[in-house]
Amino acid sequence: MAWMFPTIIKNLFSRPATRRYPFKDIREPFPGYRGKIYWDVSKCDLCGDCARVCPAEAIEVSLENRQIKYDPFKCIYCGTCMQTCLPMAISQDKYYTKPAAAKAVETISVPV
Ligand code: SF4
Numbered sequence: 001m002a003w004m005f006p007t008i009i010k011n012l013f014s015r016p017a018t019r020r021y022p023f024k025d026i027r028e029p030f031p032g033y034r035g036k037i038y039w040d041v042s043k044c045d046l047c048g049d050c051a052r053v054c055p056a057e058a059i060e061v062s063l064e065n066r067q068i069k070y071d072p073f074k075c076i077y078c079g080t081c082m083q084t085c086l087p088m089a090i091s092q093d094k095y096y097t098k099p100a101a102a103k104a105v106e107t108i109s110v111p112v
């Protein structure tokens with residue numbers, strides 16, 4: 001037990017090693033940070049390529065219902081869907097995804 005005292009004393013007088021995200025000290029994301037995914041439904045042709053390449057199986061495309069289902073809690077923010085989409089209907093912003101109390105899948109409707 002005594003061998004822990006130097007560490008305990010040091011920690012009592014040092015600053016916390018972590019930040020209280022998302023309550024305090026929020027930093028601007030670094031350039032090129034892969035943040036939240038957005039769809040521009042006016043460009044989407046429901047080809048399904050984004051769902052086929054997604055390594056996390058976070059996207060489902062339904063041609064019948066003209067809908068895209070996106071699960072942000074499965075998404076690993078790799079950007080592969082964005083790079084694969086030929087009409088460039090997917091984009092990523094530079095902001096962190098906010099924490100959520102409940103998991104929810106986003107449904108994106110694609111107009112005719
Ligand atoms: S977002 Fe792009 S890759 Fe995905 S279904 Fe629409 S057009 Fe195809």
Ligand code: SF4
Pocket residue numbers: 037053054055056057058059074075076077078079080081082
């Ligand atoms: S960013 Fe990666 S994990 Fe997230 S939906 Fe796109 S391909 Fe899937």
